[in-house]
Amino acid sequence: MIILIKRSQTDVCDVCLWQKNMRILIVEDDEILGEAISQRATKQGHGADLVSTGTKANEILKHQSYDLVILDLNLPGLNGDQVLEKLRSRHTKTPVLILTARDQIEDRIHLLDLGADDYLAKPFDFGELEARCRAILRRNQGQSLDTVNYGNLELDRRACTVKIDAELVEMKQREFRLLEVFLSHTGRVLSKEELLDHLYGFDESPSPNAIETYVARLRKKLQNSSVDIRTLRGLGYLLDRENG
Amino acid sequence: MVNYPSQSIRSQLTLMTVCLLLILAALSYWSAHLYGNRAARLSYDRLMAGAALQVAESIGIQDGEVISDLPQAAFETLSLAPDDRVFYAITTADGDHITGYEGLPQFNPDSGKVMRLDGRSELSPQFFDAYYSNEPVRFVVVKRVLNDVGITLEVQIQIGQTRRASNALSADISWRVLQFVAFFSVLALVLILFGIWMLLRPLNQLNIALSERSHVDLSPLDLQVPLEVEPLLKTINHFMEQLAATLDRLKRFTGEAAHQIRTPLAGLKSQAQNALEEHDPQLRELQLKRVVECSDLLSGTVRQMLNQAKLTYRFQSELFNSVRLDSLVKEVCRDVAVAALRSDVEVVYLSAVEICVDGDEFALKQMIQNILENAIKYSPSGGVVEVDLVASAAPKGKVSAVLQVSDSGPGIPENERSHVFKQFYRSPNNKRSGSGLGLSIAREVAEHHQAILELKDNQPHGLIVEICFEGRLVK
Numbered sequence: 001m002i003i004l005i006k007r008s009q010t011d012v013c014d015v016c017l018w019q020k021n022m023r024i025l026i027v028e029d030d031e032i033l034g035e036a037i038s039q040r041a042t043k044q045g046h047g048a049d050l051v052s053t054g055t056k057a058n059e060i061l062k063h064q065s066y067d068l069v070i071l072d073l074n075l076p077g078l079n080g081d082q083v084l085e086k087l088r089s090r091h092t093k094t095p096v097l098i099l100t101a102r103d104q105i106e107d108r109i110h111l112l113d114l115g116a117d118d119y120l121a122k123p124f125d126f127g128e129l130e131a132r133c134r135a136i137l138r139r140n141q142g143q144s145l146d147t148v149n150y151g152n153l154e155l156d157r158r159a160c161t162v163k164i165d166a167e168l169v170e171m172k173q174r175e176f177r178l179l180e181v182f183l184s185h186t187g188r189v190l191s192k193e194e195l196l197d198h199l200y201g202f203d204e205s206p207s208p209n210a211i212e213t214y215v216a217r218l219r220k221k222l223q224n225s226s227v228d229i230r231t232l233r234g235l236g237y238l239l240d241r242e243n244g
Numbered sequence: 245m246v247n248y249p250s251q252s253i254r255s256q257l258t259l260m261t262v263c264l265l266l267i268l269a270a271l272s273y274w275s276a277h278l279y280g281n282r283a284a285r286l287s288y289d290r291l292m293a294g295a296a297l298q299v300a301e302s303i304g305i306q307d308g309e310v311i312s313d314l315p316q317a318a319f320e321t322l323s324l325a326p327d328d329r330v331f332y333a334i335t336t337a338d339g340d341h342i343t344g345y346e347g348l349p350q351f352n353p354d355s356g357k358v359m360r361l362d363g364r365s366e367l368s369p370q371f372f373d374a375y376y377s378n379e380p381v382r383f384v385v386v387k388r389v390l391n392d393v394g395i396t397l398e399v400q401i402q403i404g405q406t407r408r409a410s411n412a413l414s415a416d417i418s419w420r421v422l423q424f425v426a427f428f429s430v431l432a433l434v435l436i437l438f439g440i441w442m443l444l445r446p447l448n449q450l451n452i453a454l455s456e457r458s459h460v461d462l463s464p465l466d467l468q469v470p471l472e473v474e475p476l477l478k479t480i481n482h483f484m485e486q487l488a489a490t491l492d493r494l495k496r497f498t499g500e501a502a503h504q505i506r507t508p509l510a511g512l513k514s515q516a517q518n519a520l521e522e523h524d525p526q527l528r529e530l531q532l533k534r535v536v537e538c539s540d541l542l543s544g545t546v547r548q549m550l551n552q553a554k555l556t557y558r559f560q561s562e563l564f565n566s567v568r569l570d571s572l573v574k575e576v577c578r579d580v581a582v583a584a585l586r587s588d589v590e591v592v593y594l595s596a597v598e599i600c601v602d603g604d605e606f607a608l609k610q611m612i613q614n615i616l617e618n619a620i621k622y623s624p625s626g627g628v629v630e631v632d633l634v635a636s637a638a639p640k641g642k643v644s645a646v647l648q649v650s651d652s653g654p655g656i657p658e659n660e661r662s663h664v665f666k667q668f669y670r671s672p673n674n675k676r677s678g679s680g681l682g683l684s685i686a687r688e689v690a691e692h693h694q695a696i697l698e699l700k701d702n703q704p705h706g707l708i709v710e711i712c713f714e715g716r717l718v719k
Binding site: 235 | 574578582585595
């Protein structure tokens with residue numbers, strides 16, 4: 001289910017993570033929701049197992065390994081956080097995404113402390129769920145992942161190259177770093193201060209105007225791509241694809 | 245902490261009164277006893293002194309011999325105390341016995357107090373107490389100097405009397421005083437107890453009025469109470485008023501909420517059922533899209549309702565912290581900006597001031613988010629939502645922070661402005677979906693922060709939401 005886009009539609013792919021045929025365990029006691037998630041995952045070519053109690057989930061996780069666990073919190077038998085605790089106590093690093101009906105900050109901190117990779121409040125959009133799953137997997141395999149795709153843009157971390165429609169674009173180091181920061185925060189408005197934090201070390205103290213210069217240069221180099229850096233007055237910058 | 249049993253004011257007051265009265269009674273009895281003793285002693289001392297002086301007058305010297313003709317009257321005076329025995333002796337100053345009882349106890353000036361009736365001369369009568377003949381006896385000593393040809397002789401007349409009558413008089417006086425004191429103590433106690441009862445009656449009445457009323461009756465208590473109890477009554481009435489208002493709000497909220505949840509649920513179900521039976525794939529897709537729309541609306545409503553419940557809870561439980569208003573506003577702007585761009589609305593932030601306010605960050609965030617989402621929702625395609633934060637000097641070195649969110653939507657007509665802050669209010673001209681809670685929550689948060697929320701017209705058209713806080717500049 002993690003891959004929202006089929007191969008023929010790579011042009012609308014988000015920052016893509018190519019991985020097919022993953023094994024996903026869905027633990028959800030609400031039959032309708034569980035079924036919906038499971039169907040979606042199966043349709044996208046993943047192997048999805050659906051269980052409806054915490055006890056069962058715990059049993060299965062003892063003997064089987066999965067690429068991803070989608071875990072509801074309120075479960076009959078063992079609670080979601082108990083399942084997670086037991087999983088982590090067995091030193092299993094399987095990424096876990098929590099589904100919760102609560103969205104209070106304290107809950108989130110508790111869950112992240114227990115070893116959840118991310119959480120999503122119900123009700124959610126499938127698009128959002130898939131984006132979160134991708135982000136988790138990217139973080140988990142982040143270092144081994146070299147190329148990032150966005151629109152018709154491709155950034156290769158190892159080779160330090162950027163391609164638009166498979167055509168190489170020359171970039172200075174700072175511009176490349178800036179694009180990399182934007183690509184790892186798609187869908188978010190980044191303030192100048194945040195960009196500065198990412199681009200410069202503690203000992204450097206560039207003015208926010210430096211960012212403006214780099215953004216202007218990067219924007220010029222991305223002219224021919226389907227990607228644009230939008231300026232939101234007073235707020236910061238957003239990397240955006242044309243037609244949304 | 246040790247939990248002491250609560251004490252009744254009445255029993256405490258009674259206990260204190262009784263103690264006070266007992267102390268007073270003991271004091272007055274003791275002083276009466278002293279006074280009685282003294283009065284009895286003085287009267288009998290006078291009688292004895294009189295007798296002694298009479299005897300002294302009757303003594304003379306004849307031919308160098310002391311002669312004495314004891315006057316009858318002197319002893320008759322003393323016989324006024326019928327039960328007492330009288331002793332007398334006449335001696336010379338050197339102690340030679342002349343007449344009367346021998347071996348009477350002598351007055352020793354070192355061992356006792358010299359008591360005189362007037363204290364002027366050495367010759368005035370002196371009194372002392374001594375134990376004689378198995379009884380305490382009061383003695384008087386009168387000295388007299390006798391002069392004859394060639395002879396000066398000093399004689400000493402000593403008269404003693406047992407103290408029965410004196411003691412009886414003293415006891416009588418004490419007894420009468422005791423009766424008097426007891427009577428008045430009891431009378432005072434009764435009066436004070438009555439007073440306490442009278443004073444505590446309003447509390448009792450309040451208690452009865454509270455315990456007798458039904459638990460659903462939240463009307464204010466109408467009782468005549470003393471000044472000191474009035475604050476208590478006011479507080480009780482205030483609490484009941486608040487409870488009644490809360491219950492009333494809850495009742496209205498539940499009714500409205502039921503409507504707001506059930507209606508989209510009904511729509512959702514109908515559309516889904518239609519889709520089930522629809523054979524035309526295009527129509528079916530349309531219906532399913534409506535299902536998703538309905539769900540979105542429903543989750544928006546539920547989110548706002550839960551937020552409101554959470555805010556109500558937080559208002560009662562969270563203390564204010566210092567919040568960087570500019571950072572918070574920018575954060576919310578960034579959060580909503582991406583979704584706004586999808587509907588072709590741009591959010592811009594115009595201010596550069598750095599300002600702090602005291603508040604609940606979660607609540608303030610909800611308020612700003614609701615106002616921004618509202619502005620974005622009603623903005624036309626291609627519209628711009630402008631967010632500005634202005635600081636201006638206010639009295640007492642404070643700064644007033646004005647947050648303005650302006651849109652270029654249809655605006656809100658003057659006559660509807662007072663209604664848009666009501667829960668679940670939906671303008672009759674409003675075609676857009678919504679929970680009708682956003683602005684009501686925003687207003688509630690503003691009020692909780694003592695901020696003033698106002699609606700103004702934007703030029704050429706549109707709405708400006710203006711919130712005025714009391715804040716301070718970041719140093």
